[in-house]
Structures are given as structure tokens and as C-alpha cells.
Amino acid sequence: MEAHTKTDGQAEVINQHTGERWVYSDIVKDHFFHPRNLLLEGAKEGEFDAEGMVGSPACGDVMYMWIKVNRESDRITDLKWKTFGCGSAIASTSMFSMMVTENGGMKIDDALKIRPQDVMVRLGGLPNRKIHCSVLADKAFRKAVNEYFRATAQYERVIIEGAKIIDQRLNITDKDIEEAVLEGAQTIEEVQQKLKVGVGDPDALPEIEQLIRFYKEKYYG
Amino acid sequence: MRTVYLDHAATTPTDPRVVAAMQPYFGEEFGNPSALYALGRRSKDAIDLARGGVAAVLGCGSDEITFTSGGTESDNLAIQGVARAYESKGKHLVTTNIEHHAVQNTVKALEKQGWSATYVRADGDGLIDPRDIAAALTPETTLVSVMYANNEIGTVLPTREIAKAVRDWKKEKNRGLLDPPFLHTDACQAVGYCEVDVRKLGVDLLTANGSKIYGPKGVGILYHRRGIRIEPVIFGGGQESRLRSGTENTAAIVGLAKALEIAAAEREAESSRLTPLRDKLTAGIMGRIPKVVINGHLVKRLPNNVNVSILDIEGEAALLYLDARGISAATGSACDSASLDPSHVILALGRPYEYAHASVRFTLGRSTTEEDIDYVLDVLPEIVAKLRSISPVNLQFDGRGDQTIRKAFVDLGRPHWESNRSESRTASGRIP
Numbered sequence: 001m002e003a004h005t006k007t008d009g010q011a012e013v014i015n016q017h018t019g020e021r022w023v024y025s026d027i028v029k030d031h032f033f034h035p036r037n038l039l040l041e042g043a044k045e046g047e048f049d050a051e052g053m054v055g056s057p058a059c060g061d062v063m064y065m066w067i068k069v070n071r072e073s074d075r076i077t078d079l080k081w082k083t084f085g086c087g088s089a090i091a092s093t094s095m096f097s098m099m100v101t102e103n104g105g106m107k108i109d110d111a112l113k114i115r116p117q118d119v120m121v122r123l124g125g126l127p128n129r130k131i132h133c134s135v136l137a138d139k140a141f142r143k144a145v146n147e148y149f150r151a152t153a154q155y156e157r158v159i160i161e162g163a164k165i166i167d168q169r170l171n172i173t174d175k176d177i178e179e180a181v182l183e184g185a186q187t188i189e190e191v192q193q194k195l196k197v198g199v200g201d202p203d204a205l206p207e208i209e210q211l212i213r214f215y216k217e218k219y220y221g
Numbered sequence: 222m223r224t225v226y227l228d229h230a231a232t233t234p235t236d237p238r239v240v241a242a243m244q245p246y247f248g249e250e251f252g253n254p255s256a257l258y259a260l261g262r263r264s265k266d267a268i269d270l271a272r273g274g275v276a277a278v279l280g281c282g283s284d285e286i287t288f289t290s291g292g293t294e295s296d297n298l299a300i301q302g303v304a305r306a307y308e309s310k311g312k313h314l315v316t317t318n319i320e321h322h323a324v325q326n327t328v329k330a331l332e333k334q335g336w337s338a339t340y341v342r343a344d345g346d347g348l349i350d351p352r353d354i355a356a357a358l359t360p361e362t363t364l365v366s367v368m369y370a371n372n373e374i375g376t377v378l379p380t381r382e383i384a385k386a387v388r389d390w391k392k393e394k395n396r397g398l399l400d401p402p403f404l405h406t407d408a409c410q411a412v413g414y415c416e417v418d419v420r421k422l423g424v425d426l427l428t429a430n431g432s433k434i435y436g437p438k439g440v441g442i443l444y445h446r447r448g449i450r451i452e453p454v455i456f457g458g459g460q461e462s463r464l465r466s467g468t469e470n471t472a473a474i475v476g477l478a479k480a481l482e483i484a485a486a487e488r489e490a491e492s493s494r495l496t497p498l499r500d501k502l503t504a505g506i507m508g509r510i511p512k513v514v515i516n517g518h519l520v521k522r523l524p525n526n527v528n529v530s531i532l533d534i535e536g537e538a539a540l541l542y543l544d545a546r547g548i549s550a551a552t553g554s555a556c557d558s559a560s561l562d563p564s565h566v567i568l569a570l571g572r573p574y575e576y577a578h579a580s581v582r583f584t585l586g587r588s589t590t591e592e593d594i595d596y597v598l599d600v601l602p603e604i605v606a607k608l609r610s611i612s613p614v615n616l617q618f619d620g621r622g623d624q625t626i627r628k629a630f631v632d633l634g635r636p637h638w639e640s641n642r643s644e645s646r647t648a649s650g651r652i653p
Binding site: 024032033035038040053057061062063064082083084085086087089090 | 533534535536537538541542545554574575578610611612613614616
């Protein structure tokens with residue numbers, strides 16, 4: 001990639017492999033260069049109610065998130081984060097943290113409804129292939145909330161994300177397909193390439209196709 | 222704000238002397254070189270002159286030079302062209318695991334069409350052992366494609382020795398100079414800094430282009446030893462001795478020849494000027510920033526290439542922060558690739574994925590001054606400190622990383638799904 005500054009000060013980024021280009025909005029840049037709600041020091045004992053972690057540096061992204069919840073109002077009063085991620089990951093997490101905590105904090109149930117697209121709208125847009133980078137905040141938040149539910153014995157509220165096996169032979173789940181679509185796969189062939197598998201269970205193909213359409217709609221639609 | 226362009230391996234600005242040489246062919250000298258009248262003949266003469274100039278620099282005959290639309294097309298013509306022309310002799314190719322995508326994906330495309338390929342692995346320094354190339358040859362091998370200098374980590378491969386290894390193998394098998402396998406090298410990055418006399422190098426085919434040597438973009442050359450058969454990839458009016466149809470891009474061809482002539486004349490002086498600047502930048506980064514790993518051999522590398530993995534930070538984020546301070550650089554991070562896969566070259570060094578995500582490449586060039594280097598060394602530490610304060614990752618410096626990483630990787634820092642990839646082991650038996 002080549003990044004250079006245009007005269008109007010907007011960072012224009014050109015991917016050298018695809019020639020795809022985009023301009024980061026001023027809001028994205030603001031959040032990228034001045035991230036909100038960063039946890040700069042280690043979390044102190046009792047400072048937060050719960051913590052969530054997703055990703056791995058090997059995949060190019062790691063997200064840690066800490067939340068503090070007002071038990072009475074069920075509102076999130078504080079949310080801090082740290083990430084090993086690209087510009088879009090940093091900007092979208094910063095925006096997510098702001099959305100959750102602004103105006104006295106969102107109710108947990110409302111915060112759980114924030115979709116990556118909602119964050120993107122507030123950011124003034126991100127390129128399609130960067131959506132992948134922005135879903136981490138979402139996932140880390142869900143993990144932290146689950147930890148909070150468990151810690152406060154609200155077991156009925158724990159969100160269970162069961163993966164369903166789609167391809168029996170290769171043990172591919174709907175989660176695998178979701179990940180592959182988020183990484184930019186658009187067709188069955190590309191999904192197979194991402195998952196490093198060949199054609200498995202032919203009976204599963206229609207369902208895989210349907211899931212690809214579903215996730216494409218969900219994240220890029 | 223100060224602007225410092227340190228991405229010369231991506232492309233170079235066109236030299237004003239090159240632009241001046243090209244100028245007439247955008248104006249009054251617009252003729253089609255295939256036309257019979259004077260206007261067309263003058264264009265043809267200009268191309269002939271350019272071809273002669275290129276041949277002089279490469280130490281070959283004019284008839285051994287074909288102009289193309291760039292490095293990628295030259296690589297395609299060399300690999301597909303030779304593979305198809307010698308299909309009856311065998312369908313095996315040898316290349317390495319650090320090639321440019323133009324070579325790698327061409328070989329992959331041929332693999333889908335019935336050819337087989339062996340990917341010789343680079344060692345931890347990003348170098349290729351000529352013995353490993355020889356060991357990968359089979360009676361069915363028709364083409365070996367090994368780059369001259371790597372575009373990402375700047376390592377200069379032992380091209381002369383590789384050519385000798387291939388030649389020796391052929392001699393042993395009683396094969397002549399014009400029998401396969403042939404050796405192709407992509408020299409796009411090397412032309413500005415290394416010996417490119419094809420007779421001295423001993424290569425059979427060589428790719429170079431304008432974009433990396435202060436020439437115009439969209440023009441390249443393929444040297445091919447006289448007598449080697451090549452099937453064209455592009456069909457049409459039969460220009461370039463039927464090897465590359467399409468009306469010649471006279472201006473670009475003239476520009477490329479001029480750029481190559483300048484590069485050859487200034488090669489030594491420019492290399493001597495850039496080497497200390499490169500070393501100053503490397504030493505400065507290592508001295509000022511903890512937890513930095515240099516990618517690629519320290520000495521056997523281009524005089525303009527610095528490639529480091531700055532652990533715990535993500536390359537694209539670093540690039541955007543550098544850009545905000547006016548510095549243009551590049552990264553091997555996944556966030557920067559079309560496929561969201563991190564650089565195959567950094568991974569080929571046996572480094573874990575997170576090293577690839579953290580890699581930053583600075584490539585110096587004619588405009589680079591010592592003040593530029595000082596400015597980067599001034600700005601980079603604070604950018605790294607800022608991004609590290611955002612990052613929750615704290616890798617162990619031994620490169621093994623923490624528990625989560627150990628679980629995710631099998632041998633040589635490869636992810637579990639790639640553990641049984643078919644790549645040749647080294648001849649010497651050492652783990653690369």
C-alpha cells in the first residue's frame with residue numbers, strides 16, 4: 001500500500017495490489033489519531049466489572065475490552081479498550097466505545113444491538129474490505145458482557161453463539177463461513193480458498209451458498 | 222510539512238531527462254511504427270535505437286529484447302511462453318517461495334493447467350541456495366524462475382551461482398544451452414543497483430521495467446536468449462517479432478531505454494551513496510526502538526532497502542501515522558493486501574504471522590538525503606511508542622510469542638493448515 005497526503009489533507013490510501021483506493025473521512029482520521037477511551041495503564045483490581053478478549057496477533061488483530069456497568073440502570077458507564085489492529089480497527093473501536101458510553105451510557109440490551117454498519121455510519125464510511133477490521137469491537141464487547149452476566153448471576157441473559165456444522169465431512173461451521181465472508185470471500189470458491197479446503201460434502205453446497213449470501217447481505221448489504 | 226518519499230521499490234518518479242526524451246513522441250512524432258511513410262519510419266527508428274540501447278546495457282543482441290507493458294507482462298511472457306513452447310519436453314517448473322506475485326501467480330495459474338511446480342524455500346535471511354535449485358530440477362523441468370533481488374526485503378540472490386548450477390546440471394545431463402530447463406530472473410528491483418550483463422550473469426531470460434528505474438510506468442522488457450522458443454501470450458498484428466502484438470508504445474519505449482542508460486551510468490555512484498544512508502536508517506531504528514527485527518540479510522541486500530518488523534504494532538496503522546508526518550513507506554501487513562493475507566516473503570523467512578503484520582519497508586532513492594533519514598529517525602520512535610500504548614500485544618522477543626501463538630502454529634511459524642504444504646526441503650538438510 002502506498003499512503004500519501006493530498007493537498008486537502010485527506011489521507012488517500014491506495015492498495016498496490018488491487019488499485020482500490022479510498023479516502024478516510026475526517027471522523028475516521030480523528031478517531032485514528034486521537035482514539036477515545038483507550039486503556040493506557042493496566043486495569044486495576046475492581047476498576048471494571050468484566051473483560052473481553054478476541055482475536056490473535058497471528059491473525060493481525062487482537063482486541064481487549066473492559067466494561068463497567070451500573071447494576072441499577074443496566075447502563076454501561078465506562079468502556080475501555082486496547083487493540084493490535086490497523087487504522088480501521090482503531091477508529092471503529094474508538095467510535096464504538098464512544099457510542100456505548102455517551103449520554104450517560106447505553107443500556108446493555110441496546111448496546112448489544114449496535115451493528116458494525118451503525119459504527120460505520122457514525123464514522124462516515126469505511127471501505128468494504130475494512131469491515132472485517134471493525135467487527136472485533138462488537139465481538140469483544142459481547143464477550144465482556146457475557147462475563148458480566150455470569151459474574152452477576154444473570155445466566156439467562158448470557159448470549160450463546162453456537163456454531164452449526166454445515167459441511168459434515170470437513171467440519172465447517174456457519175462461523176467459519178461468516179469469518180471467510182468478513183475476510184472478503186464472495187463465492188464458494190473463495191470461501192474454500194480461505195478455509196484451505198477442497199470441495200467437501202456436495203450436499204452442503206446449497207446451504208453454504210445461502211450462508212454466503214446471508215453474511216454478504218449482513219455485512220456488506 | 223516535510224515530505225519524504227521512501228517507497229522507491231513501489232515505484233520511482235520519472236527522471237526529467239527521461240520525460241524530455243519521451244516528449245517528441247507525444248507530439249509531432251506520433252506515427253505508427255508499422256507504417257511505411259516517413260512519419261512511421263521515424264517511430265520505428267526510435268524504437269530500434271531504444272532496443273539497441275537496452276541491448277548495450279544488458280550485453281546482448283537487439284533481437285534478444287522484446288518490449289512489453291511492464292514487469293508483470295514480461296514475467297508472464299517468460300514463464301507462460303517458455304512453458305507452453307516446451308510443453309512436449311516436460312511440464313515441471315521450479316521457482317521460490319519469495320517471488321513477486323507476477324511470477325508466483327503465473328506459476329500457480331500454470332499449475333491449474335496441468336503443470337507441476339517446486340517452490341524452493343528461502344533461508345531465514347531471505348536467500349536462496351543454488352544447490353537447492355539444482356536439487357529441484359527434474360528431467361521434465363523446462364523453466365526455473367528465481368528473482369534477482371527481492372522487492373520486499375531487498376535481498377540480492379546469488380543469480381550468477383544459480384545460473385551456474387542450472388548450467389552444470391544441464392551439462393551433466395548432456396543438454397545444450399538451448400535445451401530446457403532455462404533460467405528466468407525478474408530483475409526489476411535489481412537493475413538500478415546490480416550487474417545486469419546477461420552474459421556475465423548467465424541467465425536465459427530477464428525481466429526489467431521502467432517504473433522502478435525512474436522511467437515511465439507501463440513499459441517493460443524481456444531479454445530472451447537467441448534460439449529459445451517462446452509462445453506469445455498476446456495475439457494480434459504480430460509486432461515485436463510476433464512475441465508481443467499491439468502498436469508499440471513509442472514514447473514509453475524511448476523513455477525506458479533512456480532510464481536504463483542513466484541507471485547503468487549512475488549505478489555505482491548511487492549504490493555507494495545510498496548504502497551508508499540505508500545502514501544509518503537501520504542502525505538508527507535498531508538503536509532507538511526496542512523489539513525490532515531486521516527482515517532479510519544485512520549485507521546481501523539492495524543499497525536502498527530497509528525492512529524491519531516493529532513488534533507489537535500493526536504495519537498499516539504505522540504507515541498511516543507516518544503518512545500524517547509526510548513519510549511514505551510500505552508494509553507487509555495483511556490489512557494492506559487484497560487477500561487479507563500477510564506478506565508471503567516475511568513468512569518465508571520462518572517468522573510468525575505477527576512479524577509480517579508488523580513489518581515496515583523503507584526504500585530509498587535518488588531524492589533521499591541524510592536529512593530525510595534524520596527526520597524519519599526523529600519521527601518513528603514516537604509513532605511506535607503511541608501505537609504500542611494502544612496495543613495489548615507484548616510478544617516475547619525470541620519470536621515464539623505467547624501461549625495463544627504457540628497453539629496456532631506448527632513448524633516454522635506456519636499456521637496449522639499449512640503444515641503439509643508441498644515445498645522442497647533444502648539440499649543441505651538444514652531447516653531454512
